[in-house]
Amino acid sequence: MKNDMKLTFKVAISILRVTLFITFLVGGIFYLEDIPIKVSLDVLITAIPTIVLYVIFRSYFKIAYYKRLKKIRTFTSIKQLPNTNDLIELEYQRILSDSLKKTADQVTKLEASRRDIHDRYAIWMHNIKVPIAALQLMVENGGNIEGDKRYRMLVQINAIKSYLSEMLNLISLRNGNNDLKITKVDTNTIVRHILKRNSWMIISKNQSLQFSANLPILISDRRWLEIMLEQIIVNASKYTPNEKKIYIKSTSSKNIIIQDEGIGIDENDIKRIFETGFTGETGRDRIEATGLGLYLVGEIARKLGFSIDVASVKGQGTSFIIRQKVEE
CATH class of the missing domain: 3.30.565.10 (Histidine kinase-like ATPase, C-terminal domain)
Structure with missing residues (x-):
């Protein structure tokens, strides 16, 4: 809406500018040629409406073309584009179609790469939990490890497990995991x-x-x-x-x-x-x-x-x- 108002304002300024230009141009020519004022005014009165109508019609088609282009921004496939016999607009549509196809291919590849990386992280973190659990059992049952040292080792093992869980939960969220079970x-x-x-x-x-x-x-x-x-x-x-x-x-x-x-x-x-x-x-x-x-x-x-x-x-x-x- 704001852009439409700006365009309309520009059209109005364009009409005013053309009208003033023609008025001063014709007035200057007639003055230099010493043509009577009455004849000059008759010519101006006849010419100016014609010029104004030309500018209005030209601006109308510009606004219509602008609105058609603005609609294209919301299209996601070439099938949605409006039919046209205009060669320039057809070329724009071909360019847009190629751009949409390339973008869709890139998005597909990026999404596949993202899923692959997330899957690898998740598998790696699930796998590493096994040796960590085994290490925890070894420390807990290690008879030759002093009590204080054993406790400090267990603290660090639990910290590692906590960080791993944090990452697994983050990956689950990033993957759009919506397995919500709403209960009391x-x-x-x-x-x-x-x-x-x-x-x-x-x-x-x-x-x-x-x-x-x-x-x-x-x-x-x-x-x-x-x-x-x-x-x-x-x-x-x-x-x-x-x-x-x-x-x-x-x-x-x-x-x-x-x-x-x-x-x-x-x-x-x-x-x-x-x-x-x-x-x-x-x-x-x-x-x-x-x-x-x-x-x-x-x-x-x-x-x-x-x-x-x-x-x-x-x-x-x-x-x-x-x-x-x-x-x-």
Whole structure:
């Protein structure tokens, strides 16, 4: 609409410009030839409407042609293009057809390449889980490994497993995995499972956990909701110093609050923490930070229809408030 108005305005200016030009040209010629003013005016009165009509008709066909070209932008195949006997427009259509075909071929190849890479990553990560599990059993049953050393080795093995799961979940999301099974989910139960799986991290840092078992029952997909909450809880533990506290609670039937006494997030970074690969000021100080965990959280939240508000004070801690959106 805006472009149409611009074109109409240009046409009006064109008509005015041509009219003034003809008026001054004819007037100048008649003045130099000393032709009577009455004759000059008669000629102008006769000529100007004809010129104006010519400009209007010419502009009309230009506007019509412009609108036809504008429609072509929405076409995805040559079969949709309008029939025409205009040789120039036919050539444009041939060029567009070739361009559409080349683009479609490139998209197909890129999509096949993307699927192949994702499949290879997924297979590699599934395969590597087997030797990691075997290594974990060897460490757990290794009688000649000192207790403290064994524990530290298990901590690192669990960290590797956590990063692998993070990548597998990311690949699943990127592949458009829509295997949602919407049911009533007792969030108290899934938080207990998360805490049990990651107890080694909390214990190793001697952190204090305050879990109020009053979390709501939500209508959601259990698996993806658990993955989202686990990422936030693990992050809370990871960025909370030894002997500090982590709180998991709820203040309504639709929210879950995960709060820590950790190192906090810089105020300028809060709005970007759900971007892929973004680690911020906090992450740059930690070599193991990947920026994938919270990106995964943001993607799952959108997938499940949750909003996440983040409040943080540098050096004092961070709160994640997860709310399920309620349709009006």
